Amino acid sequence: MPGVGSCRIGRVTTILAVANQKGGVAKTTTVASVGAALAELDQKVLLVDLDPQACLTFSLGIDPEDLELSVHHVLTKGVSTAEVVIATDDGVDLLPATIELARAEADLLTRTGREHVLKMALEDLPDDAYDWVLLDCPPSLGVLTVAALTAADGVLIPLQCETLSHRGVGQLLDTVHDVRRFTNRRLEVWGVLPTLYDGRTNHARTVLETISETYDLDVVEPPIPKSIRFAEAPAAGRSILATTRNHKGAAAYRDVAAHLLKRGR
Ligand SMILES: Nc1ncnc2c1ncn2[C@@H]1O[C@H](COP(=O)(O)OP(=O)(O)OP(=O)(O)O)[C@@H](O)[C@H]1O
Ligand SMILES: [Mg+2]
Secondary structure, eight states: OTTOOEEETTEEEEEEEEOOSSTTSSHHHHHHHHHHHHHHTTOOEEEEEOOTTOHHHHHTTOOGGGOSOOHHHHHHSOOOHHHHOEEOTTSOEEEOOOTTHHHHHHHHTTOTTGGGHHHHHHHTSOTTSOSEEEEEOOSSSSHHHHHHHHHOSEEEEEEEOSTTTTTTHHHHHHHHHHHHHHTOTTOEEEEEEEESBOTTOHHHHHHHHHHHHHHTOOBOSSOOBOOTHHHHGGGGTSOHHHHSTTOHHHHHHHHHHHHHHHHHO
């Protein structure tokens, strides 16, 4: 059935990868904000930081330097996922990253079955643990992104609508195609999410229309407006939903979460 996640007894877990190899398109902001919004909707949510820069971990108020265990222990050292997951003030759980994940990426390169390490790590969680698992991918199409796509039911592509932002979308879709062929037949593209969106310009809308037509992609609405408030939230260690409750950016992410919830069901 389209969009329905891995079936588990009593609860269905939907695993969504947030990916775009272009840097700075709001992947991490989207994972943190959609995660917090889903938690507000009484969903049990796990966020997974798959970027050695550990920006998601930082933005949730956790200093990677203070962590003894992180996602790289799960992916390469056989530590159980549940042992590493931590609760955050945003009402979501986090599988945190540290810079050691960069080494894990190198280690995985020579391992058989590397595409499946994350999938297996998530299967290791208790059956009814989460409704949603959101995967924050690094800005590359390397081992970690492929492992995320292999574990996922769907992929959401944040996209900043400016000239040349389409460059790389084709390459990402080629990777999705390969993953579907070789490691994960159920992977679906849930669409592009316009981020850092300046609705005052016709330009942003034209770029978005061109991309969605060229690649035949759904657009997940509403677009996330560009706002300085997004830059302030991570410093507070909370998502924008907690720092500025009635902000239009927070409202947009709440609407996106409601949209995803409908699709997930
Ligand atoms: N809607 C927005 N308006 C203004 N700034 C934003 C918005 N969304 C995100 N930002 C800011 O843009 C920068 C990049 O965002 P973010 O780290 O989420 O992108 P990313 O795609 O995860 O980057 P990377 O590819 O490096 O992982 C951050 O400083 C963030 O605070
Ligand atoms: Mg990021």
